[in-house]
Each structure stands twice: as structure tokens, then as C-alpha cells.
Amino acid sequence: MEIRASSELKPKGRKLTGYVARFDEPADLGEFVEVIRAGAFTRTLAAVTARNIRAIYEHDGRSLLGRLGAGTLRLTEDAEGLAFEIDLPDTTLGRDLAHLVERGDVAGCSFGFLPVRDRWIEERGRPVRELHDVDLFEVTITAAPAYDTSSVQVRAHQQRSIRLARLYLEACQ
Structure with a gap:
């Protein structure tokens, strides 16, 4: 399994949202540059096995944050x-x-992924790997990202009672 990372976490609550990967944004991985192309995740997200994709912390399977099949990861x-x-779970880890x-x-x-279809080219004297289709296994939150172009925010869950009270007050006006 290969692992790629990206940055920009911004706190505000109990739900992490953002982009784990952005298309057509090159990442310098040292020996080569890697670019994820549009549609690279389409097949794997449509597969029956997609329900097993997990959200974890620092690529550690014991540090589970959510799972697609459980509805805690989307x-x-x-x-x-x-x-x-x-x-985010209401656990010590969360x-x-x-x-x-x-x-x-x-x-x-x-x-974390396995490449299904990739293409190697050379640009400006450097090898470039284009990812066109991958088997996605995990998304992870990490302190050591490789891709700098993803974005993440932490959002608060709005309590249902507060939402209902707001709707009631708006309806009464």
C-alpha cells in the first residue's frame, strides 16, 4: 500500500471536513512528482468494498475515527x-x-491506496507519476503531510435542540 498526505487543518469543532486530495496539483515526493487526475477515485468509491474505507489517525488502523459503511465517514x-x-468520535482519540x-x-x-492505473511521464527532466485510478483504503489525519494542497476544517455539530429553537423563533416572526 502506498501513502500520500496533505496539509491545512483548521479547528472549529467536532467534525473534520475538507479535501484529502486535489486533482492536478503536483506533489514533490523527492525522487518523483505525483499528480492525481480527475476521476482517480470514481471506481473505488462506487465499489461494494468502499464501505470498508476507514478514516484513521496517523495511518494507524488502531486509531479509528470513522468508516464509510457506518456513515461516520463520507x-x-x-x-x-x-x-x-x-x-469525530466522543473518545479520548477524538x-x-x-x-x-x-x-x-x-x-x-x-x-492510503494501491495504484490501479498510473502513467509515468517526464517533465522538466523529472519523472512524474499520474494517478488515474486507485484502490482507496484509508483517509488519515496526520502531522506529516506529503500533499500540501488539501484543506481541512473542524466544524462543530449543531445541536438539534438549538436548530429547532431557531426554526421556531424564525417561524414566529
């Missing part, structure tokens, strides 16, 4: 890239991670 491929939303994000200590996201 993934969407759009024109920009692979968007995600993770409901609370600690929210705090680390608030402090700015954890400032990135990543993903």
Missing part, C-alpha cells in the same frame, strides 16, 4: 478532488485530535 469526488467529512488540531500540532490529511 467521501465525495467532485471537480476539485476527493472531499471528505469525518464525524477529543485529543480536536485539541491537537486546534493547537495546530496536527495540520494535514493523507490517504
